[in-house]
Amino acid sequence: MEVIGNLLSGMLVFSTPFIFAALGGLISERSGVINIGLEGFMVSGAFFSAIIAYYAETAGLGALSPWIGLLGAFIFTVIFSIIHALATIKYKANQVVSGVVINILAASTTFFFVKMIFQGSAETPMLANVFHKVRIPYLSDIPFIGKVIFSAYPTTYLAILLVIVIFFILFKTPSGLRLRAVGEHPSAADTAGIKVNRIRYTAVMLSGSLAALGGATIVLTSNSNFAFNTISGQGYIALAAVIFGKWHPVGAMLAALFFGLAQAVKDQFQILEFAAKIPTEFFYMLPYLLTLLVLVFTGKARAPKALGEPYDVGKR
Amino acid sequence: GQKNNTNDTGTDNGNNEGVKKLKVGMVTDLGSVNDKSFNQSAWEALQQLNKDYGFEVKYLEPKTDADVMPNLLQFVKGGYDLTWATAFTLADAITQLAKENPDAKFGIVDSDIVVPNVAAVSFKEQEGAFLVGVIAGLTTKTNKIGFVGGMEIPVIKRFEAGFREGIKAVNPDAKLIVNYTGLFNRVDMGKSAASTIYNDGADIIFHAAGLTGNGVFNEAKERNSKGGKVWVIGVDKDQSLTFGDDVTLTSMIKKVDEAVYQVSKDLAEGNFPGGKVTLMGLKENGVDIAPTSKKNVAPEVLEKVEEYRQKIINGEIVVPEK
Amino acid sequence: MTTSDIVLELKGITKRFPGVVANDSISFQLKRGEIHALLGENGAGKSTLMSIVFGLYQPDEGEIYVNGQPVVMDNPNKAIEKGIGMVHQHFKLVEPFTVTENIILGMEPKNGAKIDIKGASKKVKELSEKYGLDVDPSATIDSISVGMQQRVEIIKTLYRGADTLIFDEPTAVLTPQEIGELLEIMRRLVAEGKSIILITHKLKEIMEIADTCTIIRRGKVIESLEVARSNPQELAEKMVGKAVNFKTEKQKATPKDFLLDVKDLVVAGEKGRNAVKQLSFSLRAGEIVGIAGVDGNGQTELIEALTGMRPVQSGDILLEGKSIVNQSPRTISEAGISHIPEDRHKHGLVLDFSVSENAILQTYYQKEMSPNGFINKKAMDELSTRLVKEFDIRTPGIETKVRSMSGGNQQKVIIAREIERNPNVLIAAQPTRGLDVGAIEFVHKQLISQRDQGKGVLLISFELEEILNVADRILVLFDGEVVGETTPETTSDQELGLMMAGKHEGGSMNG
Amino acid sequence: MDKLYKGLKSESLLVPFVAIIVGLLLGAIIMIIGGYDPILAYQSLISKIFGSSYDIGEAIRTIIPLVMSGLAVGIAFRSGLFNIGVDGQIVMGALGALIIGTQLSLPPILHATLSVLFGALLGGLWGALIGYIKAKRGINEVITSIMFNFIALYISQFFIRLFMAQAGTQRSEMIKESASIQIGWLSQLMGGARMHWGFVLMILAVIFYSVYLNKTKWGYELRAVGQSQHAAFYAGMKVPNVVVRAMFISGVFGGLIGTFEVLGVFKYVAISSTTSGIGFDGIAVAILGGNTALGVLLSGILVGALTYGSQGMSFGADVPGEIIRMVIGFIIFFVAAPGIVKTFFPSVKKKSKKEA
């Protein structure tokens, strides 16, 4: 029982950033814009959250500062997402390339600025105020699961809330219908009087900001600061979660949870007695191997039809 | 922007007689000179040399393994008197370069290569780890202690082995829970590993995991902020200075700065220890527990530590490497 | 006539694309309550003109007046606002969406923050009843027939309150029944006071339903005339600029040996059920067998099974006595079957390849084309240059990407390639879809000439006229079975139509 | 001069040219903002690349993996596949070379050849496996590539740590001298720069890429599948086989990078916690080069030279190397979105319009 509890709570910790970033990826891709720049957006989010929370803290905002950091990450990452949006929508650049550029630019720029701002330091100062797990009253008293699920970081709750909100928006509201139409068949949307590019701009910018929340989560819950390797590959995992989750918010969340679980399993297994005989590399490999196996056995998903194609009125 | 060199003539404060002003460069391990770990220690030593004797010092940070060679060579060609490599991952490059450039001089930290124009400095991490093992073994209330390693490689194995022996020496009943995260740079993984270990009942974790270890501190802090009481034992530098002494029980420090400072100064004074491996254990004052340890460690425990320190120094106890 | 009778007027519309003047100072008037046909060869500029009216393209010169008011149509919203709706040649429907979702897209009724799907469905139902456009509001687009999809497009415009409807080649993809129904719907729309612009290549339809016909040639208006005072011959000649021949000339067939024998063929369709059921027929050298039938009765599956693109469940296919069942497309093509596929964009061409690269799509690997594995560019260019000449493919050059060519010319590339291979059996699926009369005539001639050279031709078409004109023998396909066999000389539109609807009166015989 | 102008007039050359200039200018602006001296920085950059025969040699050494990686990504792109798994293929190639290089004893040339071949084969199979999963199970190659990168890393760590570790270090043992592909005399000529036969193989790979894709029937198949799987199927091509083959070739290119690094540069494999990232740079190189052989070669040279030169910048002008990463980012960005360049430089726009 204890073991399972540990696993689940580890799962929630690891998967929260993936959920945010995957939601971001999903929104952009649902509108037809490939987002391989999730990694870069997470870097940006981690960076902005760390410095903004740090300054908020220095200004004496105390426990409020992680929230300000989170919000700052959401807002300022627009600097990067607007680049991706302009390039792919207005200038019709290859979306994959633009994403790669975002990754290169985000990594180099943030690290450069950390060095500039903090006198050559490779990382931002440690934050004193970060998020702590909160118990939801009553619910957390439910034996066993309560402790695990209803005692988590605020960011975890926020992520799950966003899954619900985005699900609702995508599948129940006009905006969602339009967004999906734009990703499936932009010229159908256009002829129905929908501003295709405006929707794509919104989606891409939102996408960057959501992924930024993922990066910020890592800083504000586990790392307490930003270094050049704070984000190292999580964005790509989130991208995998988008595809694995079949471009559906709940699917993406499940994929992210699955991935988080696989990571948690790695820790939990290692402390067991028999694990000493198994090469550690096997545990490191586990999350990726499991994902691959599940994928191979669950089969393919259908991507939004217009994914990757700049919208061009004249194109046949 | 910050400059990666310091060549303003140091304050002439008398004690630089007989010490030549040298040009000393250093190439970091993959990582930054401000890593709050040995790269930083080494750089601090060089900056101190600049202050004390007016050495001209500069560093380069290779971005990939392939950059290491050209970076080292840059110093050699730039006419530097001594070039430091701050990690044993650079040993192969140093060996080769030293052979090709017999007139150049090199220093390397954490390595035991023997080349005439290279001064190697190596630490007996297991001895320091033994001492913090003693502290952990005597301090634990749950009889469960954790170890979080970065990658499963020989250096880190030395930490684990020394730590294990130290615990065993004073508290044979205590159980050691080991977790290698596989990475030196993933704080979140360190945090999760720590969480798992603490959940399993441990109340002290010793980490030898670089940045990943920050996660161990973060987890401990979070637990303590909610009324728990768990400890972390830091590594390389006195980590209570970074993470506070409410979580840092003690740290096992490696005096990279000391070594770098001393060897560089030796060269300036004409006693370059080339072709030698300077092994820095407890005896040589190369490893130790943090000076701030008395804050959290009980005096009788510190007494025990001193006892074992002596035993190790006079060879009564030989701490194994694995 | 007062100006208010003119719902839409174009004055001097000019639109240039790199290298072409698609519309050259076009003027045009649409009267309230009329059906106004727009006729012209492939590439004449019809679609471009309508895209301008609908705000998708902006004209380089000229003005648009709606109900006498000048309007700058800078986006489709403007057009919708002005009561203009368009049913595009390639449907603008989101496949995974339901009918209702497609219709309300962009003008969704709301219930709080949510879409009011119930209310929307009701509105859709009302509209569909009012105009006799029967659809299932909750079906997804990918599950309904092309005819149904078109109805959805029509309801979409009506839902947006369109008074003026533009139809771009609406019948190119429809079955005869569906065409009949569509024309009926148009009449009803006009009776309700709507005005319609109809683009079509089928003169019969113009004669049947249009009031006025504007003829465009190479981007210029040639003439606007009253349909009642004209005839198909006149329309066609004005469109092409020279005399045209309607009925394709051909001699009587002299069938010889059996080439293709299909026995008790069973082929699975997309949704698990069998699309072709115990089908048997044969094809002889020197004849054209036409397969008539409504879309979705197993044609696609049959063709794909014959050409190795889809597995066969049971039964046999013999080519000159040898079984080719479940062989790879490559083996079958080498055994002597050429295939003009149904979907030229999807299967027939690599759109981003040049004309010459497409010309060797089926033969690139053979000795002559790539000795030692290296493609012989000289041979490839010679071949394509010759095909361009022989088949009158209009292209700037053999290096031109086929994507930028007109549909008719794209089709010619495929036909040229498939005929050039000198097959024993030529399978031609919908070979003239979307082509203008000139191009159609050309294709038909090619098919007949193949027959006359002693090949067997299997022609699959939804167009009765085409089947009646070209085939020597007609098989009617219904629900995966041959429900009748007849010849053009002994049958009529009506009889074929009945058989295609599944009525076995034409003397049912299998094989 | 006239010729140069003519060459530049064509858009395909003009855009990258302007992109490079603008990218460097932006880099300069950022340096000024950061309080650095851009002129000194670029001087140091140039002199680092061309400063000595050693530097030229090492710049070439930096360029080789980038070009190869660009080819690996490029050939997949041309076949309609997005291979972001080159990093993993590099790891497998290195592992393969290491196994043969350390475990066998063979005469020099044979040993080296076999090591290269085995590494290339492992890389190729690793790539082909991604293609196979795509072809047979329809799984998006992007996810498989990502997973395969990590799995390759740990497989390699496992083998090195358990079977080929050099005692007391964080790396494998050294390959036998007979497996080395270094060119001793050339290294000596180039002031000790690590020159190896990978350079020749790279040139051959570029030629192979161009000839295979454009001149052979197999390349024709690859391109056809890349443009339209349906049409390829209709034309009798075995699409799954073509996909697997394309990924195999891509993997071989990736694997070769690994073998070059092991046999020609390091002679060992370090147990490192991440993959090299060269595979990701390859995406940039491939796109910058328009997925054509010559383009990839040129863009690989550009990116490699800038990357190598950036070290000189931090030594000579104390400018952090990140700036050069930014500059590379800008350049790719402008090449990928030529419209931006045209907006900012209307004269370019006018000219290129006339060209079209």
Ligand SMILES: Nc1ncnc2c1ncn2[C@@H]1O[C@H](COP(=O)(O)OP(=O)(O)OP(=O)(O)O)[C@@H](O)[C@H]1O
């Ligand atoms: N987006 C575009 N870019 C470049 N040229 C175009 C474009 N759209 C149309 N054209 C050109 O404009 C001309 C008219 O094309 P249009 O689509 O209007 O013909 P059409 O009369 O509808 O032909 P069809 O009967 O085949 O449908 C053609 O020569 C075509 O090549």
Ligand SMILES: Nc1ncnc2c1ncn2[C@@H]1O[C@H](COP(=O)(O)OP(=O)(O)OP(=O)(O)O)[C@@H](O)[C@H]1O
């Ligand atoms: N982006 C484009 N570039 C060049 N020409 C174009 C483009 N878009 C359309 N065209 C031209 O428009 C003309 C007509 O296009 P349309 O969409 O009506 O198709 P079509 O020729 O009737 O073929 P099909 O009916 O099979 O789609 C063609 O001649 C084609 O050359």
Ligand SMILES: [Mg+2]
């Ligand atoms: Mg048209």
Ligand SMILES: [Mg+2]
């Ligand atoms: Mg058409």
